[in-house]
Amino acid sequence: MAIKLYSGKRRCFGNRILRSHQSDVCNYTGVYCAPALDNKRIRTVARIDLNHGDIVRCLLEELRLLTDLALFHINSNRFCGTIPHKLIKLNLMFELDLRNNWFIGKLLEVILKLPLLKFLDLRFNEFEGTIPKELFDKDLDVSFINHNQFRFNLPDNFGNSLISVIVLANNKFHGCMPTSFGNTTGLEDIILMNNGFRSRLPEQIGGMVSLEQLNVPHFINNISN
Secondary structure, three states: OOOOOOOOOOOOOOOOOOOOOOOOHHHOOOEEEEEEOOEEEEEEEEEEEOOOOOOOOEOOHHHHHOOOOOEEEOOOOOOEEOOOHHHHHOOOOOEEEOOOOEEEEOOOHHHHOOOOOOEEEOOOOEEEEOOOHHHHHOOOOEEEOOOOEEOOEOOHHHHHOOOOEEEOOOOOOEEOOOHHHHHOOOOOEEEOOOOEEOOOOOHHHHHOOOOOEEEOHHHHHOOOO
16 A cells, blocks of 8 residues: 655654655655555655755654655765664665664664665664674675674575675674685675684685675785685
């Protein structure tokens, strides 16, 4: 069922971006509407692009009402707090770009439960803790999670990933690279630098026929002879 978002006195993102005098949310700056998938006569919010808006807010749980939202780009602001768990209802989410904000907390299952998600960008925040191994079973195409505070070993199912670009740099990953690393035959770019890995690169890397960029300078410094 499509949900049409109506404006009210309360503004989710502040008057810097949303023009409070507009009665139609589709006329707000940074908000893009399209016909609903289940009813072409209704226009619903399909895309939000509030990049570089100098916005200081936490994400509101009311965002769960935007069930037709496919692209959510809010990078380079001062959004803070954690990702609301109720965003799990955004089943059409295709791109999620939260980079360069002040988000904290663990990588919640909300991201794992977005069935159509292809593009994930969490870089330059303060996310922490472990990353659920289920992330590498998702059908992601691009994942940027660099420059956070994630700390964990890469799981054995890393090779299950169908991802083409993944950046893990500048976190606190440690341990050994899983041997399944070489099974990611569709991987084109991977950046691992400035972590705490303590092993040699697995020999299976020779079978990664699509690999174009492998950036591991600090990784190499940690390899013992």
